[in-house]
Amino acid sequence: MIDISWKPNKSFSIPLYKQIVNYIIEEISTGNFAIGTKLPPQRKLSEMFEVNRSTIVEALDELKSRGFIEGKTGGGTTIVNNTWSLLSSTSKLNWENYIDGSIHKPNLRTIQMVNKLEYEKDIIRLGTGEPGPELxxxxxxxxxxxxxxxxxxxxxxxxxxxxxxxxxxxxxxxxxxxxxxxxxxxxxxxxxxxxxxxxxxxxxxxxxxxxxxxxxxxxxxxxxxxxxxxxxxxxxxxxxxxxxxxxxxxxxxxxxxxxxxxxxxxxxxxxxxxxxxxxxxxxxxxxxxxxxxxxxxxxxxxxxxxxxxxxxxxxxxxxxxxxxxxxxxxxxxxxxxxxxxxxxxxxxxxxxxxxxxxxxxxxxxxxxxxxxxxxxxQHLEKLRIQLKFRRDKTLEILNESFRDIATWNIPKGGFYIWLKLKYNISLNKLFLAAAKEKILINPGNIYDFYNSQNLRISYSYAEISELSIGLKRLSDIIRTLVKQETTVKRF
CATH class of the missing domain: 3.40.640.10 (Type I PLP-dependent aspartate aminotransferase-like (Major domain))
Known part of the structure; x- marks a missing residue:
């Protein structure tokens, strides 16, 4: 059985399992871990590396997916490959290690998706916080x-x-x-x-x-x-x-x-x-x-x-x-x-x-x-008139399509209506379902420290016709999700 004295550094920002993956690949590339070498059991590896067993499982899964090891029932886990094709792909600079170790955290996944979807063709942007092209x-x-x-x-x-x-x-x-x-x-x-x-x-x-x-x-x-x-x-x-x-x-x-x-x-x-x-x-x-x-x-x-x-x-x-x-x-x-x-x-x-x-x-x-x-x-004076028209039209649409499923404020200025759903549905599911229908929303949970059932509706960007189509379509999506959630709870 191989001897392991190395330990991952828990103070590094690189995830522990990735440190372990990189270590084992390095040992394979240098010949220290030869083909046919059996790795210790998961419990023993967790003791050697001084990490949780779940971390070992994650590391081994990645090594298996990349073709370096193979696990057989009753036979343990064995190193099965040290070919140049595999090692050459890992010998290149691993930018992921640098990215994972950087200071600035990535955007929330939902915000990353918003930033990309905003520029898709025919998308109706119901949450965008900027003046629309018409303005x-x-x-x-x-x-x-x-x-x-x-x-x-x-x-x-x-x-x-x-x-x-x-x-x-x-x-x-x-x-x-x-x-x-x-x-x-x-x-x-x-x-x-x-x-x-x-x-x-x-x-x-x-x-x-x-x-x-x-x-x-x-x-x-x-x-x-x-x-x-x-x-x-x-x-x-x-x-x-x-x-x-x-x-x-x-x-x-x-x-x-x-x-x-x-x-x-x-x-x-x-x-x-x-x-x-x-x-x-x-x-x-x-x-x-x-x-x-x-x-x-x-x-x-x-x-x-x-x-x-x-x-x-x-x-x-x-x-x-x-x-x-x-x-x-x-x-x-x-x-x-x-x-x-x-x-x-x-x-x-x-x-x-x-x-x-x-x-x-x-x-x-x-x-x-x-x-x-x-x-x-002069521009501001005209802009306020246009925003008032847009706000009032948006409130009319909400009264038509959301009165029984949500409540909302009446803003005295700015861009936003803070809409609160009356039903407890997954905002992540709603975001994805709306995106499939070419409707882009800003779910309230990206702004809230606690659970949120809100949506930030903007009347400043989309044209009135788009706001009407988008909000009515969003209302239908919400109603469908409410029915699905209700059905699941019954069973």
Missing amino acids: FPQDMMNKILDKCSNKIKSLGYLEAKGLLELRKVISQYLKAYNIEVSSSSILIVSGALQALQLISLSILPPGSKILMENPSYLKSLHIFQSLGMNLVGLRMDNKGIIPNEIIRNAGKKVNTILYTIPTFHNPTGAVMTEDRRIELLDTCKYCRIPIIEDDVYRELWIDEIPPAPLKARDQNGNVLYLGSISKSLAPGFRIGWVAGPEHVIERLSDIKMQTDYGSSSISQLMITEWIGSGLYT
Whole structure:
């Protein structure tokens, strides 16, 4: 019987069974384990490698599938092949080991599928969180391009914080929301998502706590988790985050930061009330917790202007304010901004320069023109009218097709209706069944820390005709799944 003194390293990110597979193949390739050599029984191997028996079973299954070993009833497991064809395939660089050992975690499987299915032909996108092609202001864009074409003298790298003219324009623009920040306290980023990435890299150590609403868009990302930080979902009521939840979950021995979308929350569409905003600021000040305010949906109000941003009441520099034109104009510009204390912005800009040397120069030039010329404000006025029409039509369709199987909110702005099913069905089954019917949905369990029976319905992307077809078809799929689940339970 062969002697094994090697042990897999449990501190490695590479799965234990893969380490064992790689070790045995290496021993075969060097001739240490010859053809005909019998491997010890599974129980003995688990003792030798100091792992669970299930890990051994997984390793042996892979070795069998790749043709290196063979198991016979009563005869144990034997090495049966060391041919060059097999070994040459394994002697190549194994990229899987590198991928598995990387820092950044992969997207949730459902989100990976969403990202791929969005670009399939004839798919109806019921959950996409961006303005649809119909909402793009082509005529205004042509005017901007004409104006910018004469201003482009070069397209070199810009200073770390971004184009000064754009930062000045944004500084002036934010005054309409009672936010007073200088251009030196603003960083131009490639969308609010990059702002979150920079914050995670720049000011938070591993082990930090990230407090946020439950459910939350941030839950669908792995920005903070990949760096060893912990996401904590906080309960909400009809006013927003419950302040006592912040106090109860504040880390005493670890750094803690609050991430919130107080205005037209993603995915629920909720708006934090003015009194709750004041209470939240006071609570975070008491607990000495900084705040990331994600305000990318603010300009998309429909029924009434929402309460002022948290940043407008920030007297102590506790709030990092995130804005973007991805939701209000077009995500393809890849332009957003962070406003905060100047020394924090300096830190973020230094890390940004280490990652991409600055956001698109031509996009920054165009957004400067968009906002500075007043065309952006004109576009928003038209966009709100279109979003109101789309929201109301979507609510009509839901009333026709979902009234007996779901409940939902009536958003006052933003893109999303947070629909809750009345029946407890598998959202994974629903997602796959809908995808087969060319219907793409965003199931609520990608945003929720607990079990969710919700769907995020977006009225911003698909055309009204597609929304009607897609939602009615989705209603039929849900009803079919409910009948199937009911039938199974009877038996």
